[in-house]
Amino acid sequence: MKLWDKGGELNRDIESFTVGDDYLLDRRLVKHDCAASIAHAKMLGKIGLLTKSDLVRLVKELQEIMRLDEKGAFVIKKEDEDCHTAIENYLVRKLGDAGKKIHTARSRNDQVLTALRLYEKESLGLMKQKLALFKASLRSAAKRQGKVPLPGYTHMRRAMPTTVGAWLGCFSDSSDDNSLFADFVLKLIDQSPLGSAAGYGVPVLKIDKRLTASLMGFSRPMDNPIYAQMSRNKFEATIVHLCSQVMFDLNKMASDLVMYSMPEFGFVKLPDAFCTGSSIMPQKKNPDVLELVRGKYHVVLGEEFKIKSLAGNLISGYNRDVQLAKGPLFACLDAVLAALGIMSVVVEGLRFDEKKCALPAELFATEEVYRLVEKGMPFRDAYRKIAEKYK
Numbered sequence: 001m002k003l004w005d006k007g008g009e010l011n012r013d014i015e016s017f018t019v020g021d022d023y024l025l026d027r028r029l030v031k032h033d034c035a036a037s038i039a040h041a042k043m044l045g046k047i048g049l050l051t052k053s054d055l056v057r058l059v060k061e062l063q064e065i066m067r068l069d070e071k072g073a074f075v076i077k078k079e080d081e082d083c084h085t086a087i088e089n090y091l092v093r094k095l096g097d098a099g100k101k102i103h104t105a106r107s108r109n110d111q112v113l114t115a116l117r118l119y120e121k122e123s124l125g126l127m128k129q130k131l132a133l134f135k136a137s138l139r140s141a142a143k144r145q146g147k148v149p150l151p152g153y154t155h156m157r158r159a160m161p162t163t164v165g166a167w168l169g170c171f172s173d174s175s176d177d178n179s180l181f182a183d184f185v186l187k188l189i190d191q192s193p194l195g196s197a198a199g200y201g202v203p204v205l206k207i208d209k210r211l212t213a214s215l216m217g218f219s220r221p222m223d224n225p226i227y228a229q230m231s232r233n234k235f236e237a238t239i240v241h242l243c244s245q246v247m248f249d250l251n252k253m254a255s256d257l258v259m260y261s262m263p264e265f266g267f268v269k270l271p272d273a274f275c276t277g278s279s280i281m282p283q284k285k286n287p288d289v290l291e292l293v294r295g296k297y298h299v300v301l302g303e304e305f306k307i308k309s310l311a312g313n314l315i316s317g318y319n320r321d322v323q324l325a326k327g328p329l330f331a332c333l334d335a336v337l338a339a340l341g342i343m344s345v346v347v348e349g350l351r352f353d354e355k356k357c358a359l360p361a362e363l364f365a366t367e368e369v370y371r372l373v374e375k376g377m378p379f380r381d382a383y384r385k386i387a388e389k390y391k
Contacts, residue, residue, distance in 0.1 A: 061095060116232070148351070168347075303332045
């Protein structure tokens, strides 16, 4: 039974179109919706809308759903539409009238917002862990081969000398900034939208939003229910922008490594275990893993644009359009977590070839200029003198 069912029959084509793939996407939200429902039930018990017996039974069955979900045994059918309906239907089948009370003082609007917010907090926590592991792999590589010289490039031409350590350090410093950004995003989204209901609060009942926020681990509730609904667009856009910033770094590193590992350069060797082959050319060792990481940046950018575009031109309050942002959000978070993990493995396996990384004399041209400046020659004269040498 659908939560909004009033006894009429919905056109099957309309039903299929409006459900879309939500019932599949929502599998990853089940445990979060149950956690929010447990907090909500405890609050209903506190304000006298659930008996102690009903509360105990509801919490027990919600925990059972979480156990079933962990084993992959909790099924969300297309006719359920989403995990929220599947969970309530389960509770009603098991508990009868007690199950029918779980939706008291809630709307699916604040339900999905809350489940998503909990999922986002969990995912960002994982991202921070992956960023830390990625940075650790960079430190390990720098300790191993950081002093190896490396040509620095501008305009895709050799320019000035640098080192493997400086190149790795670039991504380490950027990871620090990404972690700061992640901290900001976590602080921003650490607000519970539960209690905003359809977007205009709960009439008559004196609900306790601070209690549910605390029980779910949020630092505070959202006071304005209209903003709670608007925050879905704003917060998701901020989260996916963090994703694109992390993927930008990984794209840059992957692009560098594809070039550095080309036989024509040979600065770095990718282990055979990291490379794929060709179905027709037996000699090929292809850096597919780096090409896919490089490509995923553009996938994430596309998903970011979808989310930001979907949020535009909507009036205040809930609009069904935002349902279409759920898939892109999940895709961005999945891409970043996978790419951070695999690039940590790649960095650990890198081995730079000191002979191939040897620096030609021309890379020290700028240094020669400043040696002359140090001796008193005007910079422009020194520049032109050294330019003549390398014509």
